[in-house]
Amino acid sequence: MQHPFSLSIEDKHLEGKIVVALGRISEAFRVLLWKEGKELSLSPIQIQFLIFLRFHAAEQCSVSYLAQEFNLTKATVSDSIRVLIQKGLLRKMETTDMRSFRIRLTKEGLQLAGRAAHFALPVEEPLSSFSEGQKEALFTGLIQLIRELNKQGIISIQRMCFTCGHYEQKEGRHYCKLLQQQLLPNELRLDCPEHEGGR
Ligand code: SF4
Incomplete structure (x- = not known):
């Protein structure tokens, strides 16, 4: 192994x-x-x-x-x-x-x-x-990893888009119902003051 x-x-x-x-x-x-x-x-x-x-x-x-x-x-x-x-x-x-x-x-x-x-x-x-592409790739990878660790209960981040009541996926894209707009991967938030739900 x-x-x-x-x-x-x-x-x-x-x-x-x-x-x-x-x-x-x-x-x-x-x-x-x-x-x-x-x-x-x-x-x-x-x-x-x-x-x-x-x-x-x-x-x-x-x-x-x-x-x-x-x-x-x-x-x-x-x-x-x-x-x-x-x-x-x-x-x-x-x-x-x-x-x-x-x-x-x-x-x-x-x-x-x-x-x-x-x-x-x-x-x-x-x-x-870093180039914008490098930063976006890094951020996207990290936020996915954080999401997985959050699902496992290892990281307690409660105010990220993925755990928010305003978040949904539309045709495979990230969408915020509060802002009524699509979120690009680099616009996803880890600590949003408008986060809905969680605790
Ligand atoms: S309210 Fe904030 S945390 Fe919730 S989906 Fe919109 S941007 Fe993301």
Whole structure:
């Protein structure tokens, strides 16, 4: 059986090489998040929370939602949120239940989240040298892979076109009923604010 992590020169199956490449890129994200966290005196997950809260609607800014989004327990999320509140980067909007209140970025949190959101630039910048065709092929392949991993319950992305109530396939093409227009493969969304359904 071929193994993606085999170093054998005979092991030429492309799927395995793609798996190894994705692993390396995942490692790059881990390193970049740690680097950013070190500079800001925050943990990688705290950085990810701040960035998420910066760009998502108020109803998605709760401990419960973050726990589902990042596949963490509510207790783990609550611990990080408590630290971010203590640091003056977040504030509670409702105080009824420690695990269900909504959270909002403070002015300092907003600034810091805006800065932290650039942590992945070293990954993004080299992509600008790719041709449009290369970028489209890469994106199409990745979104298909994410869809399959989502179906298997490995990736919890709930706001992509493929899981949206407004999405349908028309004559083999992607179509958004809300926008009432066909979506080209490079127009499919992974995190759409108009997403319908999911949770
Ligand atoms: S509403 Fe957004 S997620 Fe849903 S199909 Fe349209 S573009 Fe895609």
